[in-house]
Amino acid sequence: MPEEITNSTLAKHNITRTEEDHHQYYNSSFIVDPDIGHSYWVNLKKKDGLRINDMLSKSYRRAATVKLSFDFPFYGSIVRNVTIATGGFLYTGEYVHSWLAATQYIAPLMANFDTRISNDSLIMYHDNGTAFTVQWEKVKLQDHPTEGDFTFQVTLHKSGDITFVYQNVPVIVEQIKDDHHPVKVGLSDAYIMDRTIFYVRRKTIYEYHRVDFRKEDIKNWTVIHLSALPTCLDLKDCISCLTEDIGFEFISSNSILTYRKLKTLFVISINMIHIVKHLFHCCTEVKLMQ
Numbered sequence: 001m002p003e004e005i006t007n008s009t010l011a012k013h014n015i016t017r018t019e020e021d022h023h024q025y026y027n028s029s030f031i032v033d034p035d036i037g038h039s040y041w042v043n044l045k046k047k048d049g050l051r052i053n054d055m056l057s058k059s060y061r062r063a064a065t066v067k068l069s070f071d072f073p074f075y076g077s078i079v080r081n082v083t084i085a086t087g088g089f090l091y092t093g094e095y096v097h098s099w100l101a102a103t104q105y106i107a108p109l110m111a112n113f114d115t116r117i118s119n120d121s122l123i124m125y126h127d128n129g130t131a132f133t134v135q136w137e138k139v140k141l142q143d144h145p146t147e148g149d150f151t152f153q154v155t156l157h158k159s160g161d162i163t164f165v166y167q168n169v170p171v172i173v174e175q176i177k178d179d180h181h182p183v184k185v186g187l188s189d190a191y192i193m194d195r196t197i198f199y200v201r202r203k204t205i206y207e208y209h210r211v212d213f214r215k216e217d218i219k220n221w222t223v224i225h226l227s228a229l230p231t232c233l234d235l236k237d238c239i240s241c242l243t244e245d246i247g248f249e250f251i252s253s254n255s256i257l258t259y260r261k262l263k264t265l266f267v268i269s270i271n272m273i274h275i276v277k278h279l280f281h282c283c284t285e286v287k288l289m290q
Helices: 007-012 034-040 238-243 273-289
Strands: 015-017 026-032 063-074 077-085 089-091 105-110 122-127 131-139 150-157 162-168 184-197 200-212 222-228 258-262 265-269
Touching (some): 026 034, 034 162, 034 222, 063 150
Parallel strands (some): 015 200
Antiparallel strands (some): 026 222, 063 077, 105 184, 162 222, 258 265
């Protein structure tokens, strides 16, 4: 997998960040309880159809894309392919690029894991038709392998809900070094845009929303459950999306210039960008109402 993004590589590659927006997509529950943790833990080794990725289980900074058997809604978009990374996260974008860890990720524990260090390290996954679970088992940090093994899972539910479960976390997550690899726990919806300014090519990361749990006290059998809130995808037509109160707080026109894609077409807007994204094909219908 290409070079991961860290604080130093951001400066090296002339990348800037924009502020997050104010939309709310998920309600979250943070639970530290062994009984609840066990109830959320998926015993993959007893599941028919379990897949162990041999390449990911013996590599460093690598990723593999898997096709889901169901539509998974993520930040108002339907996802059918997810990319599993050795670094403890999933990438949900359509195009694999050098900055996976900076854009559309679902990260139970993004860190500098190297599955080559131990023969016991495994990366496995299972899809039952309504839920997709990925497990990083007994993975070690490349720069601190003696700190112990990490074992954790992420489950993507057909409803859009996301669950992180941690079976073994030997160190405090906030103390994991990010010198060689970013350390993140949570979600992000962001895109990279190439621009040329004064003959200098710059990459700008537009981050619309982020859920961050890195500073939380994640221990053994911690559960983080993210419940997806309604978006326009849940409504039946364009008019409902414009009139229904689904809890979005749209930012002012002058506060941020955002950038989205609609399949292969990039749509640029200043206000109500999420409506533009999901209702582009409905413009005629909306116009007739005016």
